[in-house]
Amino acid sequence: MTSPDGELLGAHVSTAGGVGNAPSRGDEIGATAIQIFTKTPNQWREPRLASEEIERFKLARRRSGVPAVVTHDSYLTNLASPDDKLRAKSVASFKAELHRCRSLGVEFVVTHPGNHMGDRDTGLERNAAAYVECLEAEEGPMVLLETTAGTGTALGSTFEELAEMRQLIPHSLRERVGFCADTCHLYSAGYDLVNNWDGVWQEWDDELGLSNLHCLHLNDSMYPFDSRRDRHELIGEGTLGPEPFEKVRQDDRFRDIIKVIETPKGDDPVATDRRMLGRLRGYK
Numbered sequence: 634m635t636s637p638d639g640e641l642l643g644a645h646v647s648t649a650g651g652v653g654n655a656p657s658r659g660d661e662i663g664a665t666a667i668q669i670f671t672k673t674p675n676q677w678r679e680p681r682l683a684s685e686e687i688e689r690f691k692l693a694r695r696r697s698g699v700p701a702v703v704t705h706d707s708y709l710t711n712l713a714s715p716d717d718k719l720r721a722k723s724v725a726s727f728k729a730e731l732h733r734c735r736s737l738g739v740e741f742v743v744t745h746p747g748n749h750m751g752d753r754d755t756g757l758e759r760n761a762a763a764y765v766e767c768l769e770a771e772e773g774p775m776v777l778l779e780t781t782a783g784t785g786t787a788l789g790s791t792f793e794e795l796a797e798m799r800q801l802i803p804h805s806l807r808e809r810v811g812f813c814a815d816t817c818h819l820y821s822a823g824y825d826l827v828n829n830w831d832g833v834w835q836e837w838d839d840e841l842g843l844s845n846l847h848c849l850h851l852n853d854s855m856y857p858f859d860s861r862r863d864r865h866e867l868i869g870e871g872t873l874g875p876e877p878f879e880k881v882r883q884d885d886r887f888r889d890i891i892k893v894i895e896t897p898k899g900d901d902p903v904a905t906d907r908r909m910l911g912r913l914r915g916y917k
């Protein structure tokens with residue numbers, strides 16, 4: 634039951650009970666794309682997926698109407714950390730994520746660039762070097778660097794920084810590095826999607842290339858423009874309002890890009906996600 638126009642639109646869904654349960658949760662909300670965690674994102678524990686669980690996931694995915702799957706990596710990793718121990722732990726964790734993705738046959742891992750904790754330039758270099766180490770060690774998925782809201786010392790809140798990060802990856806591996814744009818984070822980081830839609834995407838294309846954009850996180854924001862805060866709101870009900878989401882749905886440049894919502898799920902996650910996806914589909 635792929636959508637007639639091949640549109641890849643969905644939500645972050647739970648993997649409670651195992652990753653094999655995720656595709657049917659996508660079906661439940663009428664999604665054609667899902668994002669999942671392959672582990673508990675706020676714990677360091679790195680589970681190995683049992684081969685039965687991997688097969689269960691692949692079968693469920695084939696049977697479902699969800700062709701597009703991306704994973705989101707752990708919240709704890711900091712590949713830019715100046716602390717050697719923490720960085721080594723983060724590298725091990727990210728390698729494990731890439732490994733799980735490859736086993737599952739998932740094509741994309743979305744990741745937040747790290748926190749530099751003091752010096753931006755050296756942090757950026759450490760971050761890029763860590764991606765290189767992980768990509769060299771683990772074949773398989775593409776890594777999508779997500780635009781961040783720029784809280785604290787977070788890297789990746791400007792297009793320049795993201796471009797620099799990718800530039801630091803050697804040519805042979807750079808093909809495996811792309812981007813994920815989060816509408817809430819962009820707005821919080823000072824990219825005005827409400828008043829300057831075309832300008833922002835022109836700047837994106839100049840700095841990062843629209844062809845390197847593989848995933849969009851469609852989230853409204855609880856905080857004002859340029860707030861550097863990261864709190865998602867329901868589509869059309871936050872400071873961005875409906876217009877940017879109407880534009881993203883109407884703009885041909887984004888037609889084939891995987892779109893995932895990470896909006897609050899309320900008391901009834903299935904009903905809320907269905908409602909949000911219905912709202913987005915209405916913006917035609």
Ligand SMILES: [Zn+2]
Nearest residue numbers: 779815850895
């Ligand atoms: Zn996001």
Ligand SMILES: [Zn+2]
Nearest residue numbers: 817818863864
């Ligand atoms: Zn966020």
